[in-house]
Amino acid sequence: MWEAIRANRRRSRLLIGLMGSLLVGVGAVAAAALAGPEMAWAGGLVALGIWGILLALALFKGDELALMATRARRLRKEDAPQLWNITEEMAIAAGLPMPRLYLIDDDAPNAFATASRKGPAAVAVTAGLLRRLTRDELQGVIAHEIGHIRNKDVQFMTIALVMVGSIALVSDMALYILWFGGGRRRGGGKSGGQAQILLLALTVLAAILAPVFARLLYFACSRQREYLADASAARFSRYPAGLASALEKISRNQTGSRGRQMRAMAPLYIVNPLAASAAGLFSSHPPTRRRVEILRAMGGAGWVDYEKAYGQVVGDRTPCLDKETLASEGSISTRQGQVIPAAEADATRRKREVTDLLDRMAHFLLVPCLCGVRIKVPPAFKGDQVKCPRCGRDHVIPTAQGEPAATEAAATGSSPASRAGAPMSYRRKGNSWESFRCSCGRTLQLSPAFEARRLRCKGCGQSIEIQPA
């Protein structure tokens, strides 16, 4: 596998260099067209500066940017124990530290991995994925993402993502300036005017072609990576059928394009979310059908098995994996899958679990009613009571008891450090998921696994005593 990783790294450097020179080229041509050929170096320098800043941003903050763009929320173990377990299993299989886990509030099933230069990598899944896939399928998807992390794809993909975006931005800017600022050109001789027209044409051409070219470069690189990550997923989970069936489910449920941000993020995901426009050179992913066919054709779970299946399905003589990897071991037998037919009741339960998870993360207060309805109180609701919509019972919204220290501190005028109001406390009702309101209005959640005696409110920072039921 090491040769593939090395090759990935080489290609990444080449690509980043190429994109940098592309950006500098566009900058130089644009400056020459606007301010005369003698100013070309300045334009190039500015573009180089932008490139440097973007590269640093992508290197150190790229993962946060990607997670922010998708509005992903961090998951703890008690939020989604099964997903957590599966991820830990795959991290063990790959010999990697446990990645951070994130949830995206989106019903289209998908997943991506990202990483910055330091700290653990991150894997993000959508709520739709969690809801639809069985354990084995989920394992396949996570194994694929762990494969990307192991093959050092994630950093490159995150960087390239920022690069492609920035080239598009600079080109747009150049076109915009040309369009609206054309009148401010310095007047020159007749020959100078002609040169400028030529340069103008060049700029327009460069500004239009650069983003296209950048994308082409990028996508050509990222397709090979998908095959590699699939091979890794089969190897780690020893169950290619799991990923195959997950890919089928995911691609069947894609609803198509959703906004600009999705377009930029597309190459990061396990299955291209822009399925309708995914074809030919501009596709960041190989056709899902082909990926599934390869996985289904595998006779085992090793590298050799993937290579053989790849040769059969694609019918191509050029190998997918490198010689060193293939020579390192023989065929590996697959493990037995746990074939659990997804029962109707099970699907409903999963759907409810995921919806609850999303509501908890959005700070909704869950109040169970005796009639069986669970009332979900939005965080903006300010009242103290809520009426059950089905049976009409009134419910007091669970709130931490005690004098809120903050108001007392405000009344006595003491500094927050020395405040000593009556300690806040909350008595638990049971040992399932529970939510209550802090005096500052923030909703706090207690998981079934919560065993500590105190909980710090994330809103106001107060420590609240939790009394067992």
Next chain:
Amino acid sequence: MVLVLGILLALMVGVALWAMGIYNGLVALRNQVKNAWSQIDVQLKRRHDLIPNLVQTVKGYAGHERETLESVIAARARAVSAQGVQEQSQAEQGLSGALGRLMLVVEQYPDLKANQNFLSLQEELTSTENRIGFARQHYNDSVMTYNTRIQKFPDNLVAGNFSFTTENFFELQDEAVREAPKVSF
């Protein structure tokens, strides 16, 4: 004269640096093997820790299945006190068998199978079994890479001088255990 000495010195420094690189690479690989081994240990221990909870939960619904429950407890005790790889793997095998029987018994108690606590324990147990399997797989991969490296030229020169020895694979005697760990609920 000075030139020859200089070239010789440069050569020596070069060789030393080269050997150092190989040595460091081998140390990293050996640590990876050790790390992979400890991961197996961690997961076996995790399984031992889960069992008392599981037994408690099952007892609440199926208290009169005393014989099965006691055999699980006894098997766990043997596994916890086992010494050495040989004894450990046998004890773990016994534990897997006892757990399998317990899960068969559980099938007859639909209330238990709907219990939230039991469901989460069941997920944890399945995951632990999987982890043991994957940790073993990773350990064997690491051993393979390491053993290949120290036997290949020129790394074997460095390996021989600094007593890097080949590691053993983690094999299980019983075919039933070597097959993917499977607890069917």
